[in-house]
Amino acid sequence: MTTASRAGRPRASSRETLAEAACELFLEQGYEATSIVDITQRAGVSRSSFFNYFSSKSDVLWSGFDARVDAALVALVRLGTEADGDSVRDALRPMLHGLAPDPLALALRNASAMGVEAELMRDTGLRHARLASAIAATARSAGVEVIRADILGSALATAVLSSVRVWAEQGAGQASLESQFDEALHAIHDLPWR
Amino acid sequence: MTTASRAGRPRASSRETLAEAACELFLEQGYEATSIVDITQRAGVSRSSFFNYFSSKSDVLWSGFDARVDAALVALVRLGTEADGDSVRDALRPMLHGLAPDPLALALRNASAMGVEAELMRDTGLRHARLASAIAATARSAGVEVIRADILGSALATAVLSSVRVWAEQGAGQASLESQFDEALHAIHDLPWR
DNA sequence: TCAATTATTGGATGGCGTCCAAGAACCTGC
DNA sequence: GCAGGTTCTTGGACGCCATCCAATAATTGA
Numbered sequence: 001m002t003t004a005s006r007a008g009r010p011r012a013s014s015r016e017t018l019a020e021a022a023c024e025l026f027l028e029q030g031y032e033a034t035s036i037v038d039i040t041q042r043a044g045v046s047r048s049s050f051f052n053y054f055s056s057k058s059d060v061l062w063s064g065f066d067a068r069v070d071a072a073l074v075a076l077v078r079l080g081t082e083a084d085g086d087s088v089r090d091a092l093r094p095m096l097h098g099l100a101p102d103p104l105a106l107a108l109r110n111a112s113a114m115g116v117e118a119e120l121m122r123d124t125g126l127r128h129a130r131l132a133s134a135i136a137a138t139a140r141s142a143g144v145e146v147i148r149a150d151i152l153g154s155a156l157a158t159a160v161l162s163s164v165r166v167w168a169e170q171g172a173g174q175a176s177l178e179s180q181f182d183e184a185l186h187a188i189h190d191l192p193w194r
Numbered sequence: 195m196t197t198a199s200r201a202g203r204p205r206a207s208s209r210e211t212l213a214e215a216a217c218e219l220f221l222e223q224g225y226e227a228t229s230i231v232d233i234t235q236r237a238g239v240s241r242s243s244f245f246n247y248f249s250s251k252s253d254v255l256w257s258g259f260d261a262r263v264d265a266a267l268v269a270l271v272r273l274g275t276e277a278d279g280d281s282v283r284d285a286l287r288p289m290l291h292g293l294a295p296d297p298l299a300l301a302l303r304n305a306s307a308m309g310v311e312a313e314l315m316r317d318t319g320l321r322h323a324r325l326a327s328a329i330a331a332t333a334r335s336a337g338v339e340v341i342r343a344d345i346l347g348s349a350l351a352t353a354v355l356s357s358v359r360v361w362a363e364q365g366a367g368q369a370s371l372e373s374q375f376d377e378a379l380h381a382i383h384d385l386p387w388r
Numbered sequence: 389t390c391a392a393t394t395a396t397t398g399g400a401t402g403g404c405g406t407c408c409a410a411g412a413a414c415c416t417g418c
Numbered sequence: 419g420c421a422g423g424t425t426c427t428t429g430g431a432c433g434c435c436a437t438c439c440a441a442t443a444a445t446t447g448a
Binding site for chain 1: 340352356374
């Protein structure tokens with residue numbers, strides 16, 4: 001067995017159970033109108049327990065993706081001063097590989113039904129900032145000037161997030177995500193309005 | 195006279211007074227540790243009054259810049275389907291013209307002392323998203339494909355915000371802001387790592 | 389002096405996120 | 419089967435943010 005049953009009281013719920021309850025309620029009532037108490041009641045645990053599984057309400061939507069972001073940040077740091085376009089691309093690509101329909105994809109697809117557009121804008125901005133900032137730092141350490149590095153980081157981060165958004169809006173089918181990302185990468189160096 | 199004294203009870207405070215009190219406290223104690231009650235006590239009004247002047251704590255930092263963002267959004271919408279690089283640039287430039295040292299510049303410059311880095315990341319992301327989304331919409335209505343428009347919008351929004359950040363960090367001197375923006379615009383179509 | 393107007397104020401409300409202490413449920417070794 | 423250690427749940431309290439509202443205060447103009 002792996003680590004099947006350790007010592008201590010067994011968990012009374014799970015991330016999946018809570019996320020499922022939450023997403024149901026988000027679709028029924030909207031995100032804002034759903035309180036953490038609502039979620040835990042439907043999942044059959046106490047409000048306190050919610051924070052044993054998620055760090056905040058929005059974490060229900062983002063925890064899966066955030067893990068990928070964290071991994072990408074580590075990969076970027078590892079590039080050090082030798083970074084170039086290809087290596088950065090390779091550090092970012094795993095974020096999209098095997099991405100499955102999850103609460104985030106559901107929220108992106110049903111943003112208006114959930115009334116979650118403002119929240120998504122806010123939280124997407126955070127992830128964009130984290131990614132862009134890490135990419136920019138990598139670029140700077142490879143000798144790129146400050147603002148140029150910021151713009152490059154921002155464009156690459158947008159390539160990631162915009163690809164995910166389009167993929168989710170189209171129904172989170174496996175096919176298009178990574179190829180869409182390739183197109184996005186290509187687009188960065190071939191923008192209109194030159 | 196302009197509209198010197200209208201009817202009704204005169205105001206007991208002002209945005210400026212409250213912002214000043216707030217910034218003092220942010221520098222002394224940090225942003226998180228400063229409650230709205232703290233701010234209003236120093237300014238000599240009640241907590242309720244705070245919301246007559248600002249819509250939230252972070253609004254103290256951002257209200258000035260947000261007015262410029264709002265104006266830029268209007269200007270972008272007015273471009274319609276005829277938009278091109280020059281017209282978008284002209285819609286964005288007024289955001290930076292005459293920008294003065296204000297609470298936001300103070301916060302950007304003293305981010306670590308204020309312990310406001312997380313907050314700034316979050317809120318900068320929001321402005322970036324608003325700008326980028328509006329620029330992308332303009333680009334799409336001018337015939338640019340979705341993801342390409344997103345990347346272009348993101349890059350331009352970053353050109354604005356990154357210029358402001360660098361300008362503020364260097365002490366908010368009048369000189370460099372707009373020329374820095376020009377360089378940033380130029381950099382968009384000449385990114386490294388091609 | 390009287391109405392209309394505009395602002396301030398305190399109190400109430402509800403949600404979020406943090407913290408903690410009490411206790412419940414499990415495992416292991418004896 | 420029992421004791422001790424471990425892990426988790428739970429309720430309660432807390433401080434904060436933001437919203438709402440009714441009461442009241444300060445001003446202008448007629």
